[in-house]
Amino acid sequence: MGGAAVALLAATRRSSIPLVTSSLPRAARGLHEAAAAAGEDKARTRRRRSSSSSFLGPDITDTWDPPPRPAASPLPPRAAGVDYESTATIIDGKSIAEDIRLQVAEEVLQMKNAVGHVPGLAVVLVGDRKDSQSYVRFKVKGCEEVGIKSLLAELPRNCTEDEVVDSVSRFNEDPSVHGVLVQLPLPQHMDEQKILNAISLDKDVDGFHPLNVGNLALRSRKPLFVSCAAKACLELLLQSGIDLMGKHVTIIGRSKVVGLPTSLLLQRHHATVSVIHAYTENPEEITRGSDIVISAAGVANLVRGSWLKQGAVVIDVGTNPVEDPASDFGYRLTGDVCFEEAVNVASAITPVPGGVGPVTIAMLLANTLDSAKRVYGLSD
């Protein structure tokens, strides 16, 4: 009997379903607790025996290389102009971002009048990636528009990790700075975690700090900051009048920048969330069963019209440069979603550009304002 209970416990741990205990009847729970104690004894023994593993239960795997994928099926010809036979609402991220910026600008002015200070955002940019440079330009321009002070530290690609950390530390200590952001990706030779760890928790306007992510994940806890892209996805849905409670939302991607925080934020809005990643089998079956699909994979045209159920809402976070000889720059930006196909199936969809991106930048300004309000005692 005791052995069976221990076996049950071991199986539970292996499949990592920690809430099983609370759904058991009281008597069975007593049994379970006894089994837990017995399990702990066994575990202690195992811990002593095994020096290579520091914790009990399933290993936290840390292999993230994506699996090989079959080649994508050919795309439809790109439509000339934007004249689609569709009744889908095209969600206008630019105008939603404009509204947020207006509100931020108004509050920045009120802050200036009340305490004589404005919020400050510091951006650390390492290297000379064209895309990063242009995203940082958008951030600085956004600050200028709303009256937030911006500071930029540009470091060469071949600088050391310590130089980046020093730059972050200086901004941490500067009282005129309320938000610190290190533009990603960093050059390959740098330890991203070490550099992000240097950002002070109360200036983490990107919301990447483990405590901010953890508090977002836990019921009744309030993170100081939530990822700007995740907030942007929610804002676009809510502003478009889309109900989330009980709806099946699928997110493609599980990164700390977009996929993971968006899945957590959606659960706080009582959506039922599926997460697809590079190892997911038959992703299109999951998306086809979803009321809302949010794609943040960074793969151009991954989501085809056939991946969507009729009337689904589509939020396309992906921002991918694709070759386009017709464009002045030789490339254009496209999302993860094949817009020409999806627009004929979806009830509402965000375009790229002009969808999630501008709202993400507006959320960064809002996070910086929130941070300054906390510092000057102006929070609600």
Ligand SMILES: NC(=O)C1=CN([C@@H]2O[C@H](COP(=O)(O)OP(=O)(O)OC[C@H]3O[C@@H](n4cnc5c(N)ncnc54)[C@H](OP(=O)(O)O)[C@@H]3O)[C@@H](O)[C@H]2O)C=CC1
């Ligand atoms: N518009 C905006 O505001 C923003 C746009 N972006 C854009 O969003 C995209 C994603 O960014 P980010 O999250 O930082 O990227 P990452 O590369 O960090 O993460 C990509 C995620 O997508 C998953 N993925 C990759 N390929 C596939 C596939 N073929 N099928 C299913 N899942 C896949 C990966 O899975 P796995 O974990 O298994 O590797 C990973 O979880 C990029 O295009 C980026 O430019 C990002 C931030 C803001």
Ligand SMILES: Nc1nc(=O)c2c([nH]1)NC[C@@H]1CN(c3ccc(C(=O)N[C@@H](CCC(=O)O)C(=O)O)cc3)C=[N+]21
């Ligand atoms: N620490 C950190 N935080 C981030 O939030 C972060 C990051 N690093 N690294 C890169 C990704 C990507 N990202 C985007 C933000 C805005 C647009 C955006 O504004 N896009 C515009 C147009 C872009 C254009 O025209 O070039 C649009 O979609 O309309 C895109 C992508 C934030 N990221």
